[in-house]
Amino acid sequence: MKKSRKTLWVVWRRFKRNRFAVIGFWIIVVFTFLAIAAPWISPYDPNEQDLLASLQGPSLKHPFGVDFFGRDILSRVIWGARVSLTISVEAVAIAVVLGVTLGAISGFYGGVVDEVIMRIMDVFLAIPDILLAIAIVAALGPGTFNLVLAISIYSMPQFARVARSAVLVERKKEYVESARAVGESSLSMLFRYVLPNSISPILVQATLRMARAILSVAGLGFLGLGIQPPTPEWGTDLSQARTYLQIAPHTGIFPGLAVFLIVMGFNFLGDGLNDALNPRLKDR
Amino acid sequence: MGRFVLRRVLLLMPILIGVSVLIFLIMHLLPGDPARLIAGEDASEEEIEMIRVKYGLDKPLVIQYLIFMENLFKGEVKSLRSDVPVFEELFPRYLNTIQLAFSSVLIASILGILFGVVAAVHRNSIIDNLVMAVSLFGVSMPIFWLGILLILFFSVYLGWFPSGGKEGLSSLVLPSLTIGLAIAAFIARMTRALMLDVLSQDYIRTAIAYGFPRKTVIYRYALKNVMIPIVTIIGLQFGYLMGGAVLTESVFGWPGIGRYVVEAIFARDYTVVQVGIMVISATFVIINLLVDLIYAFLDPRIRRG
Helix, strand or coil: CHHHHHHHHHHHHHHHHCHHHHHHHHHHHHHHHHHHHHHHHCCCCCCCCCHHHCCCCCCCCCCCCECCCCCEHHHHHHHHHHHHHHHHHHHHHHHHHHHHHHHHHHHHHCHHHHHHHHHHHHHHHCCCHHHHHHHHHHHHCCCHHHHHHHHHHHHHHHHHHHHHHHHHHHHCCHHHHHHHHCCCCHHHHHHHHHHHHCHHHHHHHHHHHHHHHHHHHHHHHHHCCCCCCCCCCHHHHHHHHHHHCCCCHHHHCHHHHHHHHHHHHHHHHHHHHHHHHCHHHCCC | CHHHHHHHHHHHHHHHHHHHHHHHHHHCCCCCCHHHHHHCCCCCHHHHHHHHHHCCCCCCHHHHHHHHHHHHHHCCCECCCCCCEHHHHHHHHHHHHHHHHHHHHHHHHHHHHHHHHHHHHCCCCHHHHHHHHHHHHHCCCCHHHHHHHHHHHHHHHCCCCCCCCCCCCHHHHHHHHHHHHHHHHHHHHHHHHHHHHHHCCHHHHHHHHCCCCHHHHHHHHHHHHHHHHHHHHHHHHHHHHHHHHHHHHHHHCCCCHHHHHHHHHHCCCHHHHHHHHHHHHHHHHHHHHHHHHHHHHHCHHHHHC
């Protein structure tokens, strides 16, 4: 316990030295706060329509301006954080559980099991991720649940790969041999010792996958295949804004800026975690 | 080399078959009765039954898959909307997507390699920092938002290029710039890292120590060695490109295969969706293979190893 706390401290110090990682961390903190506190901090109801104000530019009353339906864009951006983060966190969590389990089994048992699982994962990886998501949503229809499912399915193979290679490395270490020698069963060894020691590459992958998940939520929304209006979602709002770019450019700015910032936050954080957890790779 | 190519091509087959099975299965997750869907809302029970038989929907899933693949290879799979063979509608759109892809890769390669090399050669200079900062932001840029920003600046504000459609070369500029810039950011980062790596190698330092002109060393020897991994990176970006094309085509109303698929989803034309996604994925897989082969051709260690 004491040792692991010390390791964490070292990792934290290394992490703090990376300016971009810290920026990424704070971006995510801010967006998470917006997502949680949306009902209290959003100046208007995100679906409240004031048709007289339709397409008004930014002002003191509406800092980000008003969209075509007369809705306050700032409020929609704030509520959008909640939608986007919830879906992405759920999707990545499911992908981690499925992918890590499959990858760990694959790496731990090897042989035919490994071959079968990894070849199936190869097939998933052969389809560009957004297209796989489009196919799933096209078949099941749009909606929150289907969106979570689509994103988690295409993210899963990445975790399987990472977990597999991590387990392959750990499996050869002495403590696994010792555990085996004292008669620990394979499965309990896998879950009690091997996986906890493989956590850092999985954590890095999860952070980077959050960025892709958020991009997919917005991308599918933009195509009209994601969260359906009037729910505030950045991608959906951007696709509506496209129609009015000529007369109301501001409608095309802020939802996109939100996607950009949070994706950047997760990318920075992921890279920073990677450097902090695997110092050997730092200069590469 | 011949054996190497043959082996790689053979290895491709199971992946392609796997992809077609996976997409076929996904499309058959469809809730509800597909025959009823195809027939439309006010079809009678007999009409639905006829459609079920016509499309082979009364048969087991494995047989349905085999029938579908047979028809696909014969070019007889038809769009549910227009009853025209899918390939007939798909081919011109596919060419449009390829056109967009190539011009994007061209832009991305020129900008990415140029800025990557300049940044590496002038390490820690203002140019280097600027290139790194821009590319750092670039890799997080949602491609559809970048498209919208380019429309706002070049089309709405400056009025230089059309904001959408496909009329002449000028309409190709903004969509290819959108995808090209997004990939260029990534290529620039990789080029810089690879170039720094090569420049620190002994043979480069030796060459400079022997008094070869610095420019010759950098551009003839170092760059040549960096090009091999860069070709791979550019090739691997095609997957991103194909996915990105779906979004970019929707931003700019570019009549490519990505937009065709998305439109088909809304029209519930599932054969088009299925064939479209299969074609895009196959393209992606085949391009990855070509990249591998080019890599092996450029670097003999791979094909012997």
